[in-house]
Amino acid sequence: MRASSRWLAAWLVAVGGVGCGHTKDEAPKPERPKWMPPEGTCPKGSLVQMDRLGLKPGDKIPVIVDAIQDHPGPARYNYSFVIALPREEGETKLPGARIGGRLYVTKHRVFGRYDRVFLPESGAMSVPFCGILLDARWDRDGEGLIAYPSPMKGFSVVQDNTGVILVVDQYP
Incomplete structure (x- = not known):
C-alpha cells in the first residue's frame, strides 16, 4: 500500500470515528393541539x-370513568376530579x-390523567399512579x-361511561 493510500485510510478512520458519536437530529414533533392538556410528569414514586x-407502562385497565356516573349509557363530564372503578380484568x-x-x-x-x-x-x-384515559372502542391516538x-356550559357528553386507563411513565 502506498504511503498516500495509508494516509487516506487513516484519515477516513479518524474522521469516521468523530462522526460516530453524533446522532441525527430528531424529527421535529408535530405542533401540540391547543385543546390538549399540557405535557406532564408522573407523580414522584409512581413507577415504584x-x-x-x-x-408497568403499556398495561391497560378497563374502567368506569367516574364512580358517580356508574350507570349504563351516556355520561356527562366536566373538568373535575374523578374516581375510576376498575372492571373486568382491571378488577x-x-x-x-x-x-x-x-x-x-x-x-x-374528554381527557383523563390519573395520578393515585x-x-x-x-x-x-x-399511592402514586400514572395513567391516561383512552376510549376502548376506537381511540388509538391517546387523545381521550x-x-x-x-347543552350545559363546560360539559361534554360521551356515548357510555367506560374507558381504558393506559399505564404510562409520562403524561403525553
Whole structure:
C-alpha cells in the first residue's frame, strides 16, 4: 500500500470515528393541539408503586370513568376530579382499588390523567399512579374519549361511561 493510500485510510478512520458519536437530529414533533392538556410528569414514586402493584407502562385497565356516573349509557363530564372503578380484568389486577385523577374537557374530547390509586388495605390513603384515559372502542391516538358538546356550559357528553386507563411513565 502506498504511503498516500495509508494516509487516506487513516484519515477516513479518524474522521469516521468523530462522526460516530453524533446522532441525527430528531424529527421535529408535530405542533401540540391547543385543546390538549399540557405535557406532564408522573407523580414522584409512581413507577415504584405501580411495579409493586404488578403494573408497568403499556398495561391497560378497563374502567368506569367516574364512580358517580356508574350507570349504563351516556355520561356527562366536566373538568373535575374523578374516581375510576376498575372492571373486568382491571378488577382482577387491582381488586377493590379505585383510581383517582382529573378529567380535562373540550367540546370534542374528554381527557383523563390519573395520578393515585386507593387500595382497600390503605383506607383513605392512596399511592402514586400514572395513567391516561383512552376510549376502548376506537381511540388509538391517546387523545381521550370522543365526546359531543353538552347543552350545559363546560360539559361534554360521551356515548357510555367506560374507558381504558393506559399505564404510562409520562403524561403525553
